[in-house]
Amino acid sequence: MLPELRVLYFEDLEVGLSETLSKTIASSDVVGFAEITGDRNPIHLSEHFAARTPFGTRIAHGLYTAGLISAVLGTRLPGPGAVYISQTLNFRAPVRIGDVVEVTVTVAELMPERRRARLACQCSVAGETVLDGEALVKVPTKAEADPLASRTERQQG
Numbered sequence: 455m456l457p458e459l460r461v462l463y464f465e466d467l468e469v470g471l472s473e474t475l476s477k478t479i480a481s482s483d484v485v486g487f488a489e490i491t492g493d494r495n496p497i498h499l500s501e502h503f504a505a506r507t508p509f510g511t512r513i514a515h516g517l518y519t520a521g522l523i524s525a526v527l528g529t530r531l532p533g534p535g536a537v538y539i540s541q542t543l544n545f546r547a548p549v550r551i552g553d554v555v556e557v558t559v560t561v562a563e564l565m566p567e568r569r570r571a572r573l574a575c576q577c578s579v580a581g582e583t584v585l586d587g588e589a590l591v592k593v594p595t596k597a598e599a600d601p602l603a604s605r606t607e608r609q610q611g
């Protein structure tokens with residue numbers, strides 16, 4: 455199921471604010487990711503090939519798992535209007551087909567002068583961290599996102 459959209463403006467954010475999303479990794483997700491990116495590494499697509507790797511079975515593309523972080527940033531925290539500036543990624547353990555990936559994004563630092571937020575990102579499977587890193591995003595203020603509404607609010611109150 456797709457996460458419901460929620461907009462948080464820069465002024466709504468505070469350090470420690472956190473959001474979690476859960477996703478079961480389907481074979482069709484991995485095949486689809488291979489098709490749209492062109493990364494047809496057989497470690498993702500061929501059971502025969504993957505059986506001979508240390509993982510023993512097909513694993514998800516690291517950047518597909520990382521894409522779930524982008525989904526949290528773009529739909530929930532901060533949500534629509536957020537703009538990626540940078541993202542660090544450590545792929546700490548493999549994600550296999552059928553794994554349930556839990557993605558947690560937490561506001562770590564706010565930089566009001568440039569409307570930047572630094573967020574700690576973690577993906578885990580059954581309690582084990584499979585990916586972690588940090589995102590830097592530009593977050594619109596309410597006035598930037600909706601100048602008309604914000605002017606009306608100022609006039610009224």
Ligand SMILES: C[C@@H](O)CC(=O)SCCNC(=O)CCNC(=O)[C@H](O)C(C)(C)COP(=O)(O)OP(=O)(O)OC[C@H]1O[C@@H](n2cnc3c(N)ncnc32)[C@H](O)[C@@H]1OP(=O)(O)O
Pocket residue numbers: 493495513514515516517544545546547548549
């Ligand atoms: C290009 C695409 O088509 C391919 C993909 O997308 S593959 C999918 C994405 N990648 C993965 O799923 C890999 C997941 N990671 C792992 O399985 C393991 O981390 C590893 C096999 C890459 C490395 O494991 P290993 O060789 O066993 O290393 P150690 O556990 O012995 O650790 C040694 C030290 O290195 C540190 N370390 C290991 N992995 C990472 C990492 N991914 N990021 C950061 N640091 C890592 C580990 O902490 C040890 O440090 P220490 O100070 O010595 O304790």
